[in-house]
Every structure is written in C-alpha cells, then in structure tokens.
Amino acid sequence: MLTLSHVSKTFNRGTINEHMALDDVSLHLEPGDFTTVIGGNGAGKSTLLNMVAGVYPLDHGTITLDGTDISRLPEHARARYLGRVFQDPMLGTAADMQIDENLALANRRGRRRGLTWGLPKGEDEEYVSRLAELGLGLENRLGDKVGLLSGGQRQALTLLMATLTEPKLLLLDEHTAALDPKTAAKVLELTDKIVDEHHLTTIMVTHNMNDAIHLGNRLIMMHEGNVIYDVRDEEKAALTVGDLLQKFEEVSGGELANDRMLLS
Amino acid sequence: MLTALSGAVSQGLLWGVAVLGVFITYKLLDIPDLTADGSLALGGCVCAAVIVNMGMDPMFALLCSFAAGAVAGGVTGLLHTRFEIPAILAGILTMTSLWSINLRIMGKSNVPLLKCDTIFSRLSDLTGLSQSTVTLLAGVVIAGVTIAIMYWFFGTEIGSALRATGNNEQMIRALGVNTKTTKLIALMLSNGLIGLAGGLICQSQKYADIGMGTGAIVIGLAAIVIGEVLGQLMPGKLRSFSSRLISAVAGSIVYFLIRAVVLQMGMDANDMKVLSAIIVALALAIPVGMRRSRQRREYTKGGEA
Numbered sequence: 002m003l004t005l006s007h008v009s010k011t012f013n014r015g016t017i018n019e020h021m022a023l024d025d026v027s028l029h030l031e032p033g034d035f036t037t038v039i040g041g042n043g044a045g046k047s048t049l050l051n052m053v054a055g056v057y058p059l060d061h062g063t064i065t066l067d068g069t070d071i072s073r074l075p076e077h078a079r080a081r082y083l084g085r086v087f088q089d090p091m092l093g094t095a096a097d098m099q100i101d102e103n104l105a106l107a108n109r110r111g112r113r114r115g116l117t118w119g120l121p122k123g124e125d126e127e128y129v130s131r132l133a134e135l136g137l138g139l140e141n142r143l144g145d146k147v148g149l150l151s152g153g154q155r156q157a158l159t160l161l162m163a164t165l166t167e168p169k170l171l172l173l174d175e176h177t178a179a180l181d182p183k184t185a186a187k188v189l190e191l192t193d194k195i196v197d198e199h200h201l202t203t204i205m206v207t208h209n210m211n212d213a214i215h216l217g218n219r220l221i222m223m224h225e226g227n228v229i230y231d232v233r234d235e236e237k238a239a240l241t242v243g244d245l246l247q248k249f250e251e252v253s254g255g256e257l258a259n260d261r262m263l264l265s
Numbered sequence: 266m267l268t269a270l271s272g273a274v275s276q277g278l279l280w281g282v283a284v285l286g287v288f289i290t291y292k293l294l295d296i297p298d299l300t301a302d303g304s305l306a307l308g309g310c311v312c313a314a315v316i317v318n319m320g321m322d323p324m325f326a327l328l329c330s331f332a333a334g335a336v337a338g339g340v341t342g343l344l345h346t347r348f349e350i351p352a353i354l355a356g357i358l359t360m361t362s363l364w365s366i367n368l369r370i371m372g373k374s375n376v377p378l379l380k381c382d383t384i385f386s387r388l389s390d391l392t393g394l395s396q397s398t399v400t401l402l403a404g405v406v407i408a409g410v411t412i413a414i415m416y417w418f419f420g421t422e423i424g425s426a427l428r429a430t431g432n433n434e435q436m437i438r439a440l441g442v443n444t445k446t447t448k449l450i451a452l453m454l455s456n457g458l459i460g461l462a463g464g465l466i467c468q469s470q471k472y473a474d475i476g477m478g479t480g481a482i483v484i485g486l487a488a489i490v491i492g493e494v495l496g497q498l499m500p501g502k503l504r505s506f507s508s509r510l511i512s513a514v515a516g517s518i519v520y521f522l523i524r525a526v527v528l529q530m531g532m533d534a535n536d537m538k539v540l541s542a543i544i545v546a547l548a549l550a551i552p553v554g555m556r557r558s559r560q561r562r563e564y565t566k567g568g569e570a
C-alpha cells in the first residue's frame with residue numbers, strides 16, 4: 002500500500018542548525034495495516050508523516066502509494082489520497098465556517114472544485130447521519146460555527162472530515178495529545194471504530210505507550226530519524242509497556258525515556 | 266444641502282464596489298492588500314484612456330477597468346504566491362509601479378471626459394431623468410448586482426475554498442486545494458472590482474486623475490468597519506454573509522455622508538484623509554477597549570457571588 006524507500010530529510014542544510022530528521026528510512030505498509038508510531042521528542046515521527054503528506058520536499062528517496070509514485074507531488078495534490086488529523090484541534094477545521102460547510106469542503110477533498118453550489122441541500126442528510134455516529138450531539142448543530150465547539154468536538158469533527166471520503170491512507174499525528182484524558186479516550190475509541198469499519202490503512206503517532214500497544218496491528222519505534230523497532234500482529238499483541246521502555250533505553254544508551262513517555 | 270447628500274449617497278454606492286473588493290482581501294482572505302490605491306486609479310485611467318483616446322463605448326471601458334484591475338491584482342498575487350514576497354510588500358510594489366503605468370496610460374496626469382458619453386449620460390438621455398438621479402439609481406443597481414454576484418460566487422465550491430483559505434490555510438490545503446491559486450483568484454477578483462469602481466467614479470465625475478486612488482485602501486477599511494458597527498446596531502445582529510456584504514456598502518454610503526457633512530461644515534477636503542484614518546483606528550480600537558473594560562467590570566475576587 003504505502004512504500005517509503007530510502008527517504009531522508011535534513012532541515013536547514015548548510016547552517017549551524019542543520020539537522021537530519023529522517024535518516025534513510027524504508028518502510029512498507031500492507032493494505033489495512035494500522036500502524037502506531039512511538040519515539041521520543043524530535044525522533045522524526047511528525048517529519049515522517051509530513052513527508053508522506055508532502056508538507057516538505059524530499060531530499061532523497063521515493064514514496065509510493067498504492068502503486069503511484071507521489072514523491073514529487075505537491076501537498077494539495079496528495080490530499081486526494083490522504084486523510085489527516087493534526088495534534089492541534091484548531092488546525093483541522095475552519096473556525097469561522099459552519100459545521101456543514103466544513104464537511105462539504107472535506108467531502109470534496111481531492112476533487113476538482115467548480116462553480117456549482119458549495120453546500121447542496123441534499124448533502125445535509127448524509128452529514129447528519131455521519132455526525133450522529135460520533136455520538137456528540139453535533140448532528141443538531143449543522144449551522145453552528147465550528148469555532149463554538151470544544152477541542153474534543155473539533156478533533157472528532159476533523160476525524161470525520163478526514164474519513165468522509167475514504168482516504169487510501171489516514172495520518173494521525175498525536176491527534177489526542179491536546180485533549181483531556183476522558184475526551185482523548187472518546188476520540189481514540191472513535192478512531193478505532195472508523196478505521197475498523199472502513200478498513201483504513203492508518204499511521205498513528207502517539208506518546209501513549211498503552212494506546213500504541215492496544216490499537217492497531219503493527220507498532221514502530223523511531224529514534225533519531227531511524228525506525229529502530231518494528232513489530233506486528235501476535236508479537237505486537239504480546240508487548241508490554243515495560244518491553245517498550247526497555248527497548249527505548251537500549252537505543253538511547255541507558256538514558257531514561259523522556260518524561261512524557263514514562264508518564265503516559 | 267440635499268443635492269450634496271444625494272451626491273454623497275451615489276458616491277458611496279459607486280465606491281461601495283471598491284469597498285466590496287477590499288472586503289474580499291481584508292475580511293475573507295485576511296490579507297491587507299495595498300494594491301487597492303493603484304488599481305482604483307488604474308481603473309479610472311484605463312476608463313478615461315479608452316473613452317477619450319480610443320473613442321470607445323463607455324460600457325466597454327468599464328470592462329477594461331475591471332480587467333486592468335484584475336491584472337494588477339494578478340501581479341500582486343504572483344509576487345506573493347510564486348515568489349513568497351509578503352503580501353503587504355507585494356501590494357506596495359504593484360501600487361508604486363502603477364503610478365508610473367497610469368501616467369503612461371493617460372499620457373498626462375489628468376484627463377477630462379468633456380463631451381464624451383458616459384453610462385450615466387446615456388441613461389439620463391434614455392430616461393429623461395437628471396444626471397444625479399440616474400447616477401443614484403445606477404449606483405443602487407450596480408452595487409446590488411455586485412453583492413448578488415459575490416454572494417453567489419462565495420457560495421460555490423471555489424468560493425467556499427477561497428473563504429476557507431482565509432480561515433485556515435493548512436486545513437484547506439490538506440483537503441486538496443492549491444492555496445496559491447485561491448489567493449491569486451481572490452486578489453484578481455478584489456482588484457478587478459476596485460478597478461471597476463475606478464472606472465465608474467471616473468465616469469461619474471467626468472475626469473480621471475492620477476491621484477484619484479490615493480487613500481482608497483483606508484476608505485475601504487473605514488467603510489467596512491463603519492458597516493460592521495452598523496450591522497451590530499441592527500436588531501438580531503446580522504451575521505449572515507449577504508448582510509455582511511450589504512453592511513459594507515452601507516458603511517461606504519455612511520462614510521461619504523459623513524464626509525459631505527464635515528465638508529459642508531467648512532473642513533478642508535485635504536483633511537479628510539486624516540479623518541478617515543482616525544475613523545478606522547477608532548473603529549478598530551473601540552472593540553478592544555470595550556472588551557477590556559468589560560473584563561475589568563466582570564472581574565470579582567470570588568466568594569461574594
């Protein structure tokens with residue numbers, strides 16, 4: 002489904018801030034793989050997702066999605082294949098536009114936009130039923146500005162928008178990190194449900210080792226721009242937080258895992 | 266006095282088209298576009314040149330004004346999107362170069378239309394109404410049609426993508442929209458309308474002047490903020506898109522009424538620009554001040570509630 006081969010990215014090349022964020026990463030995702038990604042701050046997790054999404058140009062390597070080489074496509078052109086949810090709940094939705102307007106924008110992801118009406122009457126029904134599945138009562142608030150919603154509601158809406166037209170690949174970058182524990186659990190539950198229902202190939206970055214273990218069928222650990230651990234299926238299911246911490250200590254040379262990883 | 270006021274309303278309506286142009290960049294795209302001063306004068310100069318120097322139809326001249334303004338907006342847009350020059354600077358560059366270009370187009374700094382036909386003189390001949398009545402009625406129709414077209418356009422798929430670009434650029438790019446293109450379209454449309462307004466103003470005042478666009482951006486902003494205040498005074502706080510557009514034109518009319526009144530009271534026309542700037546600064550500052558004082562008033566130490 003998704004194949005990265007020898008992907009490298011160095012930021013600020015040639016300056017004192019030069020930093021290699023991805024170091025010759027190769028990775029292959031099978032269709033339907035739900036991969037969780039863990040690793041310390043600055044390990045290159047977000048950069049990995051951003052390279053797939055086309056936020057920055059590649060230095061090196063190729064990215065193929067479902068047989069198509071997308072390495073050189075600009076961000077907006079890759080959008081037709083990708084659903085994305087960001088860490089910051091503000092980033093995924095347009096605050097000054099209504100819930101139904103946001104959904105209508107998402108419903109046209111990757112399609113040519115023309116001069117037909119942007120929010121046709123008939124689409125409301127579909128939006129109401131999809132919103133109802135979230136179980137947040139948003140189905141009665143179609144005309145509300147998104148800016149009025151809470152962070153958790155906005156993140157759930159973004160998740161729905163990302164999957165409204167089925168993406169080939171769903172990219173989640175710590176999409177529950179900014180939410181309180183209860184809301185985070187709810188959004189995570191929705192994520193699992195949506196991914197499962199639509200059999201979406203998914204990459205989810207998280208700092209929560211429990212979530213990383215309990216969700217999905219595959220787990221990778223990143224460190225200093227490299228994928229240093231890659232497990233799937235039964236082997237993954239058998240993992241414990243202790244195993245992961247130990248693994249992390251090995252690679253970071255005995256240094257303790259960072260606070261965020263320990264706490265979660 | 267009454268004729269002065271009716272003249273001010275007509276002026277407000279014709280300028281309203283330019284205000285709607287400024288509304289697109291300032292309110293919808295969140296880009297302060299300084300091309301406006303240049304593109305308004307450009308619209309006027311092109312209009313005069315097409316009518317006087319080329320002897321063409323005044324209606325066609327307006328089309329040229331719109332197109333010229335759109336091209337100017339396109340230049341700013343390309344400088345901003347392709348070459349990543351900050352929007353304000355890109356606008357200043359285009360505006361500055363338009364001064365020279367406008368002089369070249371007209372050949373001199375002021376071109377009177379004299380006995381040439383304008384759309385207003387034509388309509389006046391056709392209906393037998395006075396020139397000023399015709400200007401007023403035509404102004405209402407032109408502003409109304411512009412609002413209707415904008416309402417339609419910003420409701421379409423492309424128009425929605427444009428509004429979203431101003432609202433959350435990263436999000437709409439993740440939804441497959443090339444935000445460079447949407448910004449370019451918005452800047453072209455905005456300056457096209459401003460150019461069209463320049464052409465209309467030229468025909469109504471029967472001359473084009475190299476300085477006619479100076480301060481257009483501030484007039485546009487003043488009209489928009491006055492319109493917003495008016496909108497808030499209305500019952501039910503009109504927030505829909507169409508009422509925001511109507512408010513902007515209403516703000517333009519009020520601006521020119523204020524202007525007519527203070528001029529009648531003996532103020533020097535040249536002092537009008539400082540007054541406009543003060544209006545904008547006040548209108549932007551007052552809501553902030555009101556919020557602060559409300560926060561101070563609502564603050565309680567707790568316990569007594």
Ligand SMILES: Nc1ncnc2c1ncn2[C@@H]1O[C@H](COP(=O)(O)OP(=O)(O)OP(=O)(O)O)[C@@H](O)[C@H]1O
Nearest residue numbers: 012013020022040041042043044045046047048049
């Ligand atoms: N746009 C950028 N410009 C310069 N450096 C960057 C940029 N984006 C990321 N980096 C650097 O690349 C490295 C990897 O960053 P990245 O955001 O991928 O880490 P991460 O694994 O997502 O970390 P976190 O858990 O903190 O989100 C970091 O050292 C970061 O400073």
Ligand SMILES: [Mg+2]
Nearest residue numbers: 046047048174
């Ligand atoms: Mg990150």
